[in-house]
Amino acid sequence: MSIASTSVIQIMPRTRRGVELMLLIIAIGVSVGAYVNVGLTVQDKVPASTGYYAAGIGLLALTAHLALRYRAPYADPVLLPCAVLLNGLGVAMIHRLDLGLEASAIAAGRTPKSPTAPQQITWTAVGVVLFLVVILLVRDHRRLQALTYTAGLAGLVLLVLPLIPGLGVNLNGARIWIRLAGMSFQPGEFAKLCLVIFFAGYLVVKRDVLTLAGHRFLGLDLPRARDLGPIGVAWLVSLGVLVFESDLGSSLLFFGLFLFLLYVSTERAGWLIIGGLLFVGGAFFAYSAIGHVHKRITDWLDPFSIDGGQIAVGLMGQGWGGVLGRGLGQGRPELTLYSQSDMIISSFAEELGLTGLIAIILIYTLIIERGLRTALGCRDIFGKLVATGLAMSFALQVFVIIGGVTGLIPLTGLATPFMALGGTSLVANWAIIALLLRISDQARRPQTPAAPVSDETIAMVVQKQ
Amino acid sequence: MNSAIRRLAVAAIILMLALMANSTYLQAFRASDLNGRNDNKRVRDSQFSVNRGAILVGSVPIAQSKPSNDRFVYQRTYPPNIAEAYAPVTGYYSYLFGRAGIELSQNSELNGSDPSMAFRRVVDVITDRRQQGASVTLTLNAAAQIAAYRGLAGKTGAVVALEPKTGKVLALVSRPSYDPNDLAGHDLNKVGANWKKLTEDKSRPMSNRAIKELYPPGSTFKLVTAAAALSSGKYNPQTHVRSPAELDLPQTTVKLPNENGQNCGGSDNATLTVALRYSCNTAFGSVGLELGADALRDQAEKFGFGERQLPELGAAASQFPADPNAPQTAQSAIGQFDVRATPLQMAMVSAGIANGGNVMKPYLVQNIKTVDLKTVSETKPESLHQAVSPDVANQLTQMMIDVVQNGTGKPGQIKGVQVAGKTGTAQTTPDKPPFAWFTAFAPANDPKIAVAVMIEDANVPRNDIAGGALAAPIAKAVMEAVLGQ
Numbered sequence: 001m002s003i004a005s006t007s008v009i010q011i012m013p014r015t016r017r018g019v020e021l022m023l024l025i026i027a028i029g030v031s032v033g034a035y036v037n038v039g040l041t042v043q044d045k046v047p048a049s050t051g052y053y054a055a056g057i058g059l060l061a062l063t064a065h066l067a068l069r070y071r072a073p074y075a076d077p078v079l080l081p082c083a084v085l086l087n088g089l090g091v092a093m094i095h096r097l098d099l100g101l102e103a104s105a106i107a108a109g110r111t112p113k114s115p116t117a118p119q120q121i122t123w124t125a126v127g128v129v130l131f132l133v134v135i136l137l138v139r140d141h142r143r144l145q146a147l148t149y150t151a152g153l154a155g156l157v158l159l160v161l162p163l164i165p166g167l168g169v170n171l172n173g174a175r176i177w178i179r180l181a182g183m184s185f186q187p188g189e190f191a192k193l194c195l196v197i198f199f200a201g202y203l204v205v206k207r208d209v210l211t212l213a214g215h216r217f218l219g220l221d222l223p224r225a226r227d228l229g230p231i232g233v234a235w236l237v238s239l240g241v242l243v244f245e246s247d248l249g250s251s252l253l254f255f256g257l258f259l260f261l262l263y264v265s266t267e268r269a270g271w272l273i274i275g276g277l278l279f280v281g282g283a284f285f286a287y288s289a290i291g292h293v294h295k296r297i298t299d300w301l302d303p304f305s306i307d308g309g310q311i312a313v314g315l316m317g318q319g320w321g322g323v324l325g326r327g328l329g330q331g332r333p334e335l336t337l338y339s340q341s342d343m344i345i346s347s348f349a350e351e352l353g354l355t356g357l358i359a360i361i362l363i364y365t366l367i368i369e370r371g372l373r374t375a376l377g378c379r380d381i382f383g384k385l386v387a388t389g390l391a392m393s394f395a396l397q398v399f400v401i402i403g404g405v406t407g408l409i410p411l412t413g414l415a416t417p418f419m420a421l422g423g424t425s426l427v428a429n430w431a432i433i434a435l436l437l438r439i440s441d442q443a444r445r446p447q448t449p450a451a452p453v454s455d456e457t458i459a460m461v462v463q464k465q
Numbered sequence: 466m467n468s469a470i471r472r473l474a475v476a477a478i479i480l481m482l483a484l485m486a487n488s489t490y491l492q493a494f495r496a497s498d499l500n501g502r503n504d505n506k507r508v509r510d511s512q513f514s515v516n517r518g519a520i521l522v523g524s525v526p527i528a529q530s531k532p533s534n535d536r537f538v539y540q541r542t543y544p545p546n547i548a549e550a551y552a553p554v555t556g557y558y559s560y561l562f563g564r565a566g567i568e569l570s571q572n573s574e575l576n577g578s579d580p581s582m583a584f585r586r587v588v589d590v591i592t593d594r595r596q597q598g599a600s601v602t603l604t605l606n607a608a609a610q611i612a613a614y615r616g617l618a619g620k621t622g623a624v625v626a627l628e629p630k631t632g633k634v635l636a637l638v639s640r641p642s643y644d645p646n647d648l649a650g651h652d653l654n655k656v657g658a659n660w661k662k663l664t665e666d667k668s669r670p671m672s673n674r675a676i677k678e679l680y681p682p683g684s685t686f687k688l689v690t691a692a693a694a695l696s697s698g699k700y701n702p703q704t705h706v707r708s709p710a711e712l713d714l715p716q717t718t719v720k721l722p723n724e725n726g727q728n729c730g731g732s733d734n735a736t737l738t739v740a741l742r743y744s745c746n747t748a749f750g751s752v753g754l755e756l757g758a759d760a761l762r763d764q765a766e767k768f769g770f771g772e773r774q775l776p777e778l779g780a781a782a783s784q785f786p787a788d789p790n791a792p793q794t795a796q797s798a799i800g801q802f803d804v805r806a807t808p809l810q811m812a813m814v815s816a817g818i819a820n821g822g823n824v825m826k827p828y829l830v831q832n833i834k835t836v837d838l839k840t841v842s843e844t845k846p847e848s849l850h851q852a853v854s855p856d857v858a859n860q861l862t863q864m865m866i867d868v869v870q871n872g873t874g875k876p877g878q879i880k881g882v883q884v885a886g887k888t889g890t891a892q893t894t895p896d897k898p899p900f901a902w903f904t905a906f907a908p909a910n911d912p913k914i915a916v917a918v919m920i921e922d923a924n925v926p927r928n929d930i931a932g933g934a935l936a937a938p939i940a941k942a943v944m945e946a947v948l949g950q
Contacts, residue, residue, distance in 0.1 A: 264469040304502075313506075318492050319499030320507045332507045354492040358485050365481045372474040376467050388470055395477040399484060408487040 016077035017069050023081035024061050031057055031088020034328060038096040041329030047095075049118075056121050057088050060128040067135045072441035076374060079440070082367045083418055083433045086360070087127075087426070090419030091120050092328075093340075093347055100334030116340060116421055123423035127430030134434035141439050145382045148201025155194030158187040159237070159254075163244055175245045176413065188250045189415065189428035192257070192393055193435070199258055200385035203265040206230070207381070211266040231271065234258040235278045242282065246292040249404075249412030253396050255279060260392045261385050264375075300410035310337040314346035315407055318357075325353025340421040342413055345405045361402065364417070368395045371436050377443035387439045390432050501573075503563040513560055514538045518575045518598035518836070520555055520567055522605045527551045528558070528568065530598075533651065541649040549642040550614035553623075553673045554605065554778070554829065557645035561656050565671075567601060567829070570777045574599045574833050574841060581841050599841050602831045604633035609914070612946035613638040616939030621668065622901075622920035623675035623808040626943050629816040629912045631846035632825030634775070636916070636943055637809075639674040641666075676780035679805035680919055683891025683932070684744045685902045686765075686800025688814050691741055691864065693764035694752050695857040700737055702860050708735040708748035714792040721750045721795055724890070741864045742872035744888060746799045753798020758789050761798060767852040768824055769813045770806070777829040783810040800891055812917035815904045817850075818865070819885070819912035822858035824849045866909050874903065877937035879945060883909040886940070890932035898922050903936035907944045914947040916940045 032054045039047030047053075061084045068075050095117035105112040138144065144151070162168035167178045177184050203210075210230075238255035241247055259275035286293040303311040314336045321331060333339045333347035340347070349357040371391025378384045397414050404411030415425035500508050516539055520528040527547065533540035541558045543551070556566015564572055573579035577598040606626070613624035617640040626636035647659040663671050672678060694700040708729030712721040729735035729745035740748035753761060765771070765785040774780045786793065786803035796802035809827065817824035826849040833841040853861070865885035868874040873888040886905025900922075906915035918936040 260473060264466055264473065267466065267469045304504075312504075315491065316499045316502065316505045316507060318488070319496040320505070321492060322496045323493050332510065335506055349488065349492060354488055357488050357492070361481055361484050361488075365478065368477045368481070369474060372470055372477065375470050381466065384466060384470070388473065392473060392477065395480055399480040402484050403487070406484065406488050406491055408483065 015069075015073045017065075017073060020068070020077035020080060021065060023077065024065055024084060027081045027085035027088060028054070028058050028061055030085060031092060034089055034092035035095060037328045038092055038099070039329075041327065042096065042099045049095075053091070053095075053121065056125070057084070057091070060084075060125060064128055064131055064135075067132050068437065068441075071135050071139070072437055074441045074444040074446075075437040076370050076440035076444070078366055078370050079433055079437055082363050082370075083430070086363060086418035087124055089348075089360070090344065090416075090421075091117055091124065093333075093344060093351075093419070094120050094421050096329055096351070097334055097340045097347060099329075100332070101339075104334055119423075120421055120426070123426045124430075126423065127427040130427055131430040131434040134431055135438060138435070138438055141383050141386060141435065141442065142380055144197050144386070145201045145204065148198055151194040151201070152198030155191045155198055156237070158191035158194060159241060159250075161187045176247045176250060183423075186415065186422065186424040188247070189425045190431075191250075192253065193390075193428060193431060195254060196257060196261075196386055196389035196393060199261045200382050200389055202230070203261055203385055204382050207265040210262070210271075211268065231258070231262065231275060231278070235275075235282065239282050239285075242286050242293070243290065246290060247413065248286065248293050248296060248410070249397075249400050249414035251282075251286075252279075252400060252412070253393060253414065255282075256396045257389055257393055261389050264388050265381070265385060296410045296412065300404075300407065303407060310343065311405075311407065311411055313337065314343050314405055317346050317350040318406065321350035321353045323354045325349075325356055326351050328352065341415070342401070342411070342420065343405055344416050344420050345402050348419075349406070360419075361398070364394065364398045367391075367433075368398070370440075374436055374440040374443050378439055379443065379447075383439045383442065387436060387443075390436050394432070503569065509560065509563065512572075512576045512578070515576045516597045517541065517558070518577070518600040520571075520575070521600055521602045522551070522607050522610070523602075525607065526600075527603075528555045528645070535651050537651055540651060543645045543649070545644070545646065547611070548644045548646055550610055550638065551605075552642045552645050553639040553675055554603065554637050555645060556778075557648040559648040559656060559660075560651070561653055562648060562660055566778060567603070570779070571601045571830065571833070575601060579841070582835065597836045599833050599835045601833050603829055604628075604635065604831045604844075605637070605829070606635040606947055608946040608949075609636035609943050610638060612636075612942045613918075613939065614640070614642075616918075616942050617920075620920050621674070621922050622918065622936075623673075623678075624916065624918050624939060624943060625675050625807075625809045625812040626914055626916040626947070627812050627816040627825075627827055629819035629906060629915045630825070632816070632827045632849070633831070633846075634827055634829045635914060635947060637675050637778075637829070639672070641668045641670040643670040673778070674808065674919070674921065676775055676778055676807050676809045679781055679783065679807060680900050680921070681804060681891035682800040682806040682811055683889035683900065683902055684746075684800055685811050685814070685887050685889035685904050685917070686804055686806070687741060687744065687749045687798075687889075688818065688861065688865070688887050688904070689765050689768060690749050690753055690756075690761060690798045691737060692768075692818070692853045692857060692861055693756050693760050694737065695860055696764065696853050697756060697760060699755075700752070702738045702864055703736045705734040705736055706740060706748045707733070707751040708740055708745050709733045710747070712747040712750045712795065714750075714795055715754070716790060717792045719792060721746055721792075721799075723747055738864050738867055741887070742867050744868075744873050749799050750795035754791060754795050756798075758786070758794040758797065761785065761794070764852070765804075767850045768817055769810055769849060774807075774809060774813070775827050775829060780809050781807055783807055800889060808917045808919040810917075811902065811904045811919070812915055813849075814852075815865075815886075815906045815917065816912075816915035817852045818858050818861045819906035819909075819915050820858075821855040822851055822853040824852045862909055865905070869905065873933045874905070874937060876934050877903060877905050877941050879907060879941055879948070882907050882944075882948060884941075884944065885909040886937065888933035888937065899932070901932035901935040903933055903940045905937070905940050905944065907948060914944050916943050918943075 035053050098115040102112040161178050162175050169177045169179050238251040242251040262271045328351050331350040333350045336343050368391050375384045375387035401414045401416050403409040417429045517530040519526040528543050530539040556568045558568040575598045577596045609626050613636045623639045650656050710728045723746050730739045730743045762785045770783045770785050773782045783806040793802045797804050826847045828844050832843040862885050869877050869884045869886045874886040877884050877886045884907040889902030890899045892899040901920040904917040906912045918940045
């Protein structure tokens with residue numbers, strides 16, 4: 001094969017939808033396998049709900065897949081299977097913990113709570129529906145740029161919602177939930193999405209000013225003082241989240257996102273340094289002035305200081321899991337507080353061991369890197385920024401929550417994407433994946449629109465030469 | 466723009482790698498540490514269903530697991546009539562409240578999870594046998610332990626007896642005590658109520674007074690002062706020392722009086738032997754002043770002060786004050802001021818003198834054997850420090866014999882056996898009753914046992930004769946229990 005012919009093949013646009021389907025089947029297989037495994041070890045039988053679960057997750061995944069074939073044929077083939085696998089494993093673990101919590105409630109003479117796994121499957125359905133809506137309605141992500149300020153406003157409103165008396169509720173020291181019609185929502189999860197769109201749209205317009213004006217100092221390009229406005233506002237808002245909602249995780253997430261996008265759009269490391277200093281200042285302020293944050297940090301430094309503390313029990317569970325894990329259904333993850341939500345990674349680490357945990361982190365890494373790959377390939381600045389923002393929000397969120405659960409950094413109440421029990425976060429993450437896929441479709445689509453070439457045609461091309 | 470995105474991609478990978486590295490450290494390297502924690506419910510639950518090995522004294526189990534018909538499969542039991550006597554040693558094995566004592570320190574051997582028994586576990590898995598723990602045989606002497614326990618009946622105090630030549634702990638008793646069965650039960654509500662009762666009990670039955678609590682050793686510490694004096698080369702047992710009724714202390718107007726307000730055995734210049742016989746504060750105060758705090762501390766540390774002894778139970782470290790001034794040094798020389806010792810420590814002082822000055826490391830676990838009687842480990846006696854020379858040890862022995870024959874230690878005499886001992890009465894604050902002490906060893910020419918008795922809140926006059934009268938008969942009973950065998 002000559003060099004020339006190789007380059008011809010590379011130019012050939014490949015949809016890779018077949019690869020996606022194969023990966024999806026594997027992801028569904030692993031998820032259903034995990035579900036059955038839980039039943040076999042905990043109840044000594046294949047769970048009666050296996051059919052419901054397998055059909056549900058299979059149907060949802062295939063619908064999403066078909067929507068991509070139909071509306072975004074060039075979309076990245078790895079993102080959807082990764083999301084399905086994480087979602088499926090999450091439901092299996094939530095089901096496993098339902099059983100564990102039920103058993104310990106009965107042993108202690110309490111009435112068991114109703115199982116939460118069916119609820120999570122329902123939310124998965126809602127998430128996939130939103131996924132379809134995004135794929136089908138947003139035909140071109142660049143149109144979202146028109147919504148820049150609407151998104152910014154929506155993001156702010158969503159951030160502030162939990163502060164409204166009668167609507168917001170205090171949970172575990174943080175005020176990030178709202179209660180509506182008997183159900184709880186975490187509006188911050190959607191605020192993330194809105195703010196990424198806002199930051200991207202805003203920076204597309206302002207990047208020239210922010211890039212070009214300024215002076216060099218100690219080898220760094222520092223911005224002009226009057227251009228510091230936006231970063232200052234972002235900092236103040238994130239600080240507001242911290243002070244009024246005591247939510248260290250979201251605060252870090254929003255400010256980090258803004259900083260990363262500022263850096264990408266201007267390519268000036270000076271912004272990172274200014275932002276880093278502002279963050280350190282903010283963090284120190286939070287540590288010394290906010291009781292809730294102070295407690296989180298002391299809990300992190302000495303998790304065993306409180307008897308039966310959530311982190312300590314989680315750490316002991318992870319140690320108990322060791323390298324290979326106890327096996328699904330054979331550990332005691334239900335001993336840990338919030339084992340289905342905040343601490344679900346600890347539950348996985350206990351039952352699937354270090355091996356399983358690293359596999360999960362690698363799946364997250366794949367999503368993040370595929371997202372950034374999408375940003376690299378994207379041809380418009382707005383799309384680049386949105387993709388970077390979404391991918392980095394994933395990276396930050398995964399780092400903050402897994403790092404917190406495993407004792408690397410102080411624990412903050414961010415949701416573990418796709419896995420943790422909780423509807424809002426799950427639905428929001430499906431929307432994020434949909435948006436990433438939409439951008440990747442445009443990024444990978446041949447520039448002069450051509451009919452998609454299937455894998456078979458490429459094989460024929462190779463054979464002919 | 467793309468180069469910035471690429472940098473972010475690298476940063477994201479670094480973040481994920483940090484997560485993996487941290488978890489690797491946690492789950493691969495810190496795991497055994499976490500699994501060993503007393504408050505680890507997961508490990509405790511799984512171990513609660515293991516046929517745990519017995520704790521033996523001689524061949525008699527003082528803790529054993531018996532089959533039970535509930536979810537835990539086995540029930541840990543302690544023989545009811547002697548459970549309280551052994552509780553300070555065995556500790557407890559509780560589902561709700563973890564473990565203590567030998568049950569805690571020998572846990573991995575008792576439940577069979579110790580690395581030294583890995584092969585055994587593999588065999589158990591292959592032959593489909595349940596995991597079976599090893600049994601732990603203690604050095605305790607049942608007769609001595611029971612004699613000590615009975616001797617302390619109705620009192621608050623502790624007894625420790627050692628075998629001077631080896632450091633074996635022959636008796637270790639603390640009263641009031643508790644019944645570990647109350648905490649080992651499977652009725653968790655009842656166990657919780659029992660725990661509450663025990664922890665709220667004003668007499669603190671679960672505190673181990675023999676090794677974990679520190680008391681002013683009072684006049685028994687004069688043995689250490691005498692040892693320092695004789696070792697300095699400036700004194701022998703016949704050296705005359707200043708022994709007025711009241712000793713003028715430098716830098717202060719406070720005086721150090723003898724307990725009876727008189728001089729020492731009728732002399733203002735008694736010999737060291739006479740001073741020890743009547744336990745004269747002024748004599749040892751002045752010796753302490755001449756030797757200085759550093760010499761006293763060095764001597765005390767050679768007997769084991771400042772170190773945590775008996776790792777099997779985690780004894781507290783006895784203390785000699787760090788930087789006392791002159792009057793404080795004089796007080797320290799007679800075991801007051803900030804000198805603090807465990808009964809175990811004072812038994813070690815006697816045992817060291819009894820063993821020609823060589824203080825042996827105290828130990829409780831004689832051996833550990835698997836269910837098919839293969840030895841997992843066997844403890845060998847080890848020397849801790851040579852506290853004094855054999856000559857000085859011999860001189861101290863003669864002085865201690867004199868105490869029991871002619872002095873404050875008369876209640877410790879045993880017919881036909883030469884006993885060497887020293888009494889003590891120590892006070893903390895004037896409003897609290899003093900502590901009565903007696904430490905001794907016998908037979909003086911070939912010591913088989915060294916013992917220390919401490920009685921807290923002894924309602925007696927503040928003098929050594931009274932202290933001896935209260936504590937010495939218990940020491941005598943314990944020594945007789947060992948020597949009579």
